[in-house]
Amino acid sequence: MRSLLILLVLVAGGFVLTAMFVAPKQPELRGWYETNACPHLDKISPQICDPIRAAKGSEPI
Structure with missing residues (x-):
């Protein structure tokens, strides 16, 4: 049960970190x-x- 909870926290953390650091640089993901x-x-x-x-606002047209 503990390992399932740790996995859930890691997945949620990865989702948030992807939103903050990876997605702004990838147009489809953004x-x-x-x-x-x-x-x-x-x-x-x-x-x-x-x-x-911020990345959306700085996109070249």
């Missing part, structure tokens, strides 16, 4: 996170999706 994950992550902390929003 779009998915912004559409599907950010509404839920904003309930935890709006700062999680700030790098995604």
Whole structure:
């Protein structure tokens, strides 16, 4: 039971870290996170999706 809980925490942490560090640099992943994950992550902390929003604003047209 303990290892399942640790696995769940690691997966959740990886999901949040991906949103903060990997997704802003990958357009497809950034779009998915912004559409599907950010509404839920904003309930935890709006700062999680700030790098995604900042990267979207600095995209070359």
